[in-house]
Amino acid sequence: MSGGAVSGGGAGTRRTVQVGGDPGYPVHIGPGVLWHLREHVTPGRRVLVVHQAGREQLAGEVAAVVAAAGGTAHPAPVPDAEGAKEVGVLAELWHRLGEADFTRDDLVVGIGGGAVTDLAGFVAATWLRGVDVVQVPTSLLGVVDAAVGGKTGINTAEGKNLVGAFHPPVAVLCDPAWLATMPRADYVSGLAEVVKCGLIVDPVLLDLVESDPGAATRPDSAVALELVTRAVQVKADVVAADLRESSLREILNYGHTFAHAVELVEDYRWRHGDAVAVGLVYAGELGRLAGRTPPALVTRTRAVLTSVGLPTTYAGAAWADLRAAMSRDKKTRGTTLRFVVLDDLAVPGRLEGPTEAQLEQAYAAVRG
Incomplete structure (x- = not known):
């Protein structure tokens, strides 16, 4: 960082x-x-x-x-x-x-x-x-x-x-x-954003979670303080370089296109972090299908999310409804969907206009 x-x-x-x-x-x-x-x-x-x-x-x-x-x-x-x-x-x-x-x-x-x-x-x-x-x-x-x-x-x-x-x-x-006063499920949900920061910028965050998943879920632990500080630093660095989300800042939306679609079709009954967790898997699978994301990185994403109790699958809505919701994403330009994907760990890039087959196949991968 x-x-x-x-x-x-x-x-x-x-x-x-x-x-x-x-x-x-x-x-x-x-x-x-x-x-x-x-x-x-x-x-x-x-x-x-x-x-x-x-x-x-x-x-x-x-x-x-x-x-x-x-x-x-x-x-x-x-x-x-x-x-x-x-x-x-x-x-x-x-x-x-x-x-x-x-x-x-x-x-x-x-x-x-x-x-x-x-x-x-x-x-x-x-x-x-x-x-x-x-x-x-x-x-x-x-x-x-x-x-x-x-x-x-x-x-x-x-x-x-x-x-x-x-x-x-x-x-x-x-x-x-x-x-520390948060319900445990709500605190764990927030860890999805921490994992996201580890995937796009700071792999040490992933190392910290993987080395002691239990401590990562306790807000009073030394690990938790380090996770919070490093995740805030990731956002501070990205925001300082691109306040108005004209280019670099879009990487902070990794996993969020699918996550926001889940939230919309579920009428916001899903916790944001839970939706982001599944969105990270979706983005990983989409990047893999597009020949961009290494399969091992998708496997690691699932493993680190699972280690702290976050969901990695979603099958609650028809694909047509999710696809329609994703078309309203802020990164969309005209009718072209744009996604943040990983070309490697901490190497984010942009995927513009994935095929409809790739989009639906990525959903099949997160349906379990």
Whole structure:
């Protein structure tokens, strides 16, 4: 890895990954990082505290930090998971901002998983054409993916994240203690994004998971802290090189074309990370069929996902429905589907216009 600076030591210490520069923003990881919120609250500053259900205690702690710094917190609870990313929820938050006279000098804080940080970021991006946002991810998926990079969005009936904006936060704060409160299945689901980072950029992530899969699934382990820090660094490096996803940043979507199709046809009942896990296998199989991805790498992908309890098969929908959903992918140009595939471990490339036979055969491979 290269790029942003990382500070900190072993388990129980704080790490900081700098995303970009001039000015860029820090991702603080470790115990007590909520303290850094004070750096972004000045006397009189209004702060909309967007938080998912079940995070009332943390929202209260955020409000206390805001008050101690002389600001005024406005709590804004939203539904859990993808239910937060609906137009009606967005409109209600806009209403609350207007009612409280929020100006461009005010702040939005997003507390929760990736869905909430996506929503909070989009609210901040669109209010008065852009106000500051601090992201406080409380899920593994949130800290290694959604909260870092500045991609924000909401869902529509036609697909996931089709409406959004690029709006980098001024800071991201993640305390492992918040991750430790997650249901185990949700934490494990987030490991799919960690595995993805290992496949496309940093193979050490795969080595760490393979050497101790049990520790990888425990958020209080030294291995988990290393996985989080390295995965955040991967995203920081890629984002710094391509903020608006014009070229390189597309590699972060490895496995996501099929994953988003699964989520859509399942009406978002599947966990995002579970869908990504199957999507990684699909992308591997598609790359293999196209003569790009070594078969041994597809086998390794399945093995590492299985070792931490992630799914590697999906057979819940007709191929025609999945194919239609994939045509709405953001990487599609006209009628041409574009996929990220691996030419080797940590050597991502682009596959444009695979044949319909290859697409369907890859699905047959993930149906088990």
